[in-house]
Amino acid sequence: MKFSQLNRRSHLYLGLFLTPWVLLYALSSVPFSHGDFFEARDKAQGLPLWTRTFEGHYDLGPIPATGALKPLGAKVLRDFHLEDRAYGVYRAGPKQLNIYAHTFWKATQFQYFIEEKRLVAENRRFRWEHFLTGMHARGGFEDERWFPVLWAVLIDLVCLAFLLWIASGLYMWWSLPALRTWGSIAIFSGLASFVVFVLRL
Numbered sequence: 001m002k003f004s005q006l007n008r009r010s011h012l013y014l015g016l017f018l019t020p021w022v023l024l025y026a027l028s029s030v031p032f033s034h035g036d037f038f039e040a041r042d043k044a045q046g047l048p049l050w051t052r053t054f055e056g057h058y059d060l061g062p063i064p065a066t067g068a069l070k071p072l073g074a075k076v077l078r079d080f081h082l083e084d085r086a087y088g089v090y091r092a093g094p095k096q097l098n099i100y101a102h103t104f105w106k107a108t109q110f111q112y113f114i115e116e117k118r119l120v121a122e123n124r125r126f127r128w129e130h131f132l133t134g135m136h137a138r139g140g141f142e143d144e145r146w147f148p149v150l151w152a153v154l155i156d157l158v159c160l161a162f163l164l165w166i167a168s169g170l171y172m173w174w175s176l177p178a179l180r181t182w183g184s185i186a187i188f189s190g191l192a193s194f195v196v197f198v199l200r201l
Contacts (some may be wrong), residue, residue, distance in 0.1 A: 004171075010164065011172060014161050018161055025136060027132055028132035028135060028136035032136070038127075049125055051122060052121070053108075054119065058076075058112065060076070060097075060112055069091070069097065077099075080108075080121065082108060086101070086148060087099060095113060095114050097110075097111075106124070107130070108124070
């Protein structure tokens, strides 16, 4: 098999492999860009976004003034049987900790009031735009569980596939002299628009 044939087939199969990922990033960009529209549409339904599931006494123990807070979040998730979720722990001031635990489908937030030793837990209502933007933004190797790590590895492979897809497309374009003019127009118009917005925004 000649390299040109191998390149064409690679371009074809990479495009097929990348189809769900291109759709994901394309569709999820819509709620990112039009957040006000989706918030107004959801508000018109008159449904609460968060539903309280727990409020009561809870002793999280000593809270370090500095240092990692992740172990505190892990303890809360264990106590509420949510160990399968990714999470973050944040200070909302000197007297409050917030814990946000989520999957693509579900999200729970905890507010811990340090001096009162009081914990409030709320579940977020499912919304498709949150599902899409959550998938778009999910990444990284901070989570030590094997399935989130596998997702991060797959994202790296998708990024590599995008680069190979571009490279194979450029090779095909250059191999067709009759199309070099229109191809040049397409490439440089894309680059020009990109550079203009990078410099202006």
